[in-house]
Amino acid sequence: MNSKFTVSIFCIAASLMIMAFTIKKSNITTVYLIGDSTMADYANNYEPGKDYMKTRYPVTGWGQVFQQFFAKDSLKQVKNLIKTDSVFVDDRARGGRSTRTFFQEGRWRSVYENLKKGDVVIMQFGHNDGAVDKTERYVDVEGYKEFLRLFVSQAREKGAYPIILTPVARNFPWKENILNNAHGEYDKAPKDVATEMKVSLIDLNKASREFFTKKGQPYVTENYFMNLPAGVYEAYPEGQKDNTHFQTKGGVEVARLVFQGMKELNSNFKK
Secondary structure: OOHHHHHHHHHHHHHHHHHHHHHHHHOOEEEEEEEOOOOOOOOOOOOOOOOHHHHOOOOOOHHHHOHHHHOHHHHHHHOOOOOOOOEEEEEOOOOOOOHHHHHHOOHHHHHHHHOOOOOEEEEEOOOOOOOOOOOOOOOOHHHHHHHHHHHHHHHHHOOOEEEEEOOOOOOOOEEOOEEOOOOOHHHHHHHHHHHHHOOEEEOHHHHHHHHHHHHOHHHHHHHOEOOEOOOOEOOEOOOEOOOOOEOHHHHHHHHHHHHHHHHHHHHHOOO
């Protein structure tokens, strides 16, 4: 066989392989998560150089376990929202951040610069925005709304699909065996922005309160939130009492609620 012809065939084959790899690589939807500690991924180098199992476990943000809900078979249930056959969950959530500090620290800019058409941006704030006693993170309700508007509008500029979440429930206040809203106006504000901007909303506060209520306060307190006995976990030798952050079981159940919300949005999505 002519050597030049052989080389040409080889080059064409190599080019096709590179093209196929590039197409395959680009055929991925990135689901960006922006928010606070209840959403954060503590296992993936959250604190560089520290061993999660020794310093943090079992605390689990729901975003930390969200990837498992995007198995290939599950994608059929959100096919109107996600057009590709593969999803990568990029969890940018960080503890102690409000909408304001997430923006001011350049965390949103980093997401914005990497957004591509068809990506999804799920935003869940409110826990820290409403922390009046912590001025370094506090933002009033109108400011909270304004930053949500900014995230939505800039996501849309890039052709991404924004989804606003109301803040996930805390494990209080309970009244007559029913878990009530702990977020006040910071629960209503995302709904107002979603209505105003015609953006998709998952009412995670309501969904999580209803789910926890069905499970009951004793079970939820012991199994879902970070209420730990002494001498069991290396990171918490003296135990822990925390009714905001989740153990692994709690994180998984909240992630399931968010994915359920996506399935409901999918059924109403205009193609």
